[in-house]
Amino acid sequence: MRRALPSILSVITAIVLCFIAAVLTRDLSTAAEAFLSMVWGAIGDWPQFIETGSVASVLRPLGESATKAAILTFTGLSVTVAFRVGLFNIGAQGQLVVGALTAAVVGAQVSLPAPLHLTLCLLSAAIAGALYALLPAILKLKRGVHEVISTIMLNWVAISLVDNWLVVGPLRATATGDNSISGTDQILPTAELPRLLGEGARLDLGFVLAVVAAIGTWWFLTRFTRGFEWKAIGLSQDAARASGIDVERGFVEAMLLAGAFAGIGGAILVLGTTLKYPATLGAPWGFDGIAMSLIGQAHPIGGFVTALFFGGLRAGGTRMQLFGLHKSFPELMQGLALLFVAAKLLWERLLTRRAKK
Amino acid sequence: MCCTGAAVRQRQVCTEVNRFQGPVIQLKNISKRFGGVPALDDVSLDLNAGERVALIGENGAGKSSLMNVLYGLYQPDSGEVCFDGKRVVVKTPAEALARGVGMVHQHFTLVPTLTVTENVVLGHEPTRFGRLDLERARREVDATCAKFGFQLDTSAVVRTLSVGSQQKVEIVKALHRGVKTLILDEPTAVLTPQEADELFAVTRKLSDEGLAVVLISHKLKEVFAFSTRIAVMRRGKKVAEVKPAETTPDAVAALMIGEGSGTVTPSPSGRGVGVREQTLSLTNVSAEGLKPLTLALRGGEILGIAGVDGNGQRELAEVLTGLREFKGTLTFETKPFTSKEWTPRVARESGVTHIPEDRLKRAIISDLSVEENASLGRHRSPPFAKGARIDFAARRTHTAKLLETHDVRPREPQLRVGGLSGGNQQKLVVGRELDSSPKVVVVVQPTRGLDIAAVAAVRERLREQRDRGCAVLLVSLDLDEVLELSDRVLVMYGGALNGEFAREKFDERALGQHMLGARDA
Structure with a gap:
């Protein structure tokens, strides 16, 4: 809990600053109303529920939040597991793009019974993401290329290849009837993530997968010897190697898992929300994963909680537009919070270093 | 009115301070606990100008902690620090430096790619019109060196200097800031005997110039060679303060270890199970920094590797433990391994353990x-x-x-x-x-930085391993240690073996000549 304190304080500071900015550009009552509506948009519109008794006014926002949180959780986990072995995976975006496209193609082109089809989509997206993350790992081991450089560049390779060519070229949906034809073909219903609360809310299986993945990752990292090996590698490659730990293998495994998580994040976006690879992905989910991981103190559960929080704010943020505030306020908060977390880390390090000597 | 009164009184205190002739620094009743563990327990120590004080004690006795309090790295829980009789709270090393206290740590704080001059003035660079005035810096640093009799090439890049010279740079750095009290934290741990002698000559000169010098150490020999006063610490307490002329090393050792905690005399190099067949051997193995060599480790034997630092000992230890690629064949028991097969993991799982030299990096x-x-x-x-x-x-x-x-x-x-x-x-x-229960133990400098009792304990453990049939490879730069423990000694010079000595034929002189390459195998 103590570890979480810097993050919590950073997030609060960011929200306060954004609120002040909103007050300055509008006025106090508008800003207050806008922020309050963002909260209701995140956790459900309880006043309206009490007033009208409409269940949808609570479930719809919650479902929206959970869907966004699920994707953020996966990209956050992607950054976190790489972090564990001391690698900085900036490439979650590229891995997510590759995973999303794979899910969209498999979802649209293969026909199988529902559970199998969905599983195949998720699995192939995970494998695609993992293979795409394997590239920087191999480049690092064979050629000594720093993973930050290679993952950043591979992001643009993926985005250019997929968004600017495949999706508008060879894989572009064939126009049928009156359907709009941006993005790839619609996925088959058998590949869609089942909605857990019926059509009223968008809460789908993706959220459950995210919870399982976060807890599973935490369990693996803290309870298993392999998780311990990763931690040792992340803290000291030399000592790990001298202890008989295969450092190179650890790098490869962690990057594979990181890529798989980002790939599944992309699959969930396609199979649950967009139902095809769209012309634009909407948000830089992969890059946001870096923020989730860092604000979550590189802890799987911490990243999950962060994703819940910012997923909620984003879902609610659209409502701010009604009050004349831009919907990107939640992203602004996230950016500021990340900035403060980074500064907090710096502070902590300075303080502990002073105390140690 | 009362305010003026206070000011007057303060002025009186100040004039008193100026006339103060007692100890430069007094540490009074210092106590410090770390998470319930007392590191310092009511310790008092005075330091006078022109004095060389040795702080001696075992690991964790509180020597470094006490000096860290003086240097502003630790805040004491109770007790006070007085400069010239006046109580002062030293919050940071910068404050300590400003008050004339300098400390040289075991780990150097030099920038390897900068020159001696640049390192010395770092943080206090003389400037001319806002630009670094290196010429002036160099003249000033040269002057400091000359004043205290240091022979240093101030334009040399630090990376190219020997460890002993780098340490001198650290000392000059402190002196250049005008310190009056210099603390040396186990300075000889990284030095050759000659370099250590030189260091002690320098400290003598410093105290002649009126500085107070403090040496933190657990080596009796150097404490007696160095100090005018010895403060003995044990488990966070100062147990005695003695003059070297009035006591003996044995008496100080007894004070350090405390009564009744057993003797530290080494057991004779007796045989346990006797030498068994070879467990780990190298046949024509070469590696980076290692010329082709053939050797065998045998169970029940301590094989010592003697040599001057940097003659391939480290590389040999790394090959044996799977940490360095090699050409040739390594045989464990009867199975041959290539470099690719002999990974650190395979080595460990076969029963080869490793006590590396750089514990913070590798262990x-x-x-x-x-x-x-x-x-x-x-x-x-x-x-x-x-x-x-x-x-x-x-x-x-x-x-x-x-x-x-x-x-x-x-x-x-x-x-x-x-x-x-x-x-x-x-x-x-x-x-x-x-x-x-390893089959082979590869140890490099196992007792570096340890106190007397711990050294004896480590050596005893190595003998125990030998006696239960384990093969021990001991690399040490301390020839006495190699000779005391080993059943057989191989000398390394220039990355190759240069002479083998059985225990009966140990001859320090001949060994020395082989170590320096003056004689071939």
């Missing part, structure tokens, strides 16, 4: 707990693991036992290892590596 991970570090290397197998999962309960009890057997203090398995003193870290490493 322990500071940010992990004591128990996590105790499991490193064997973390995949019982008692540290159950299948693929970590066995937390067994790990804790096993670690607790290990701490007890090897006297690692404090006995807290969940403490961060970085919080342990260097000696206790080393005891933990030695304990861990010998705990697994």
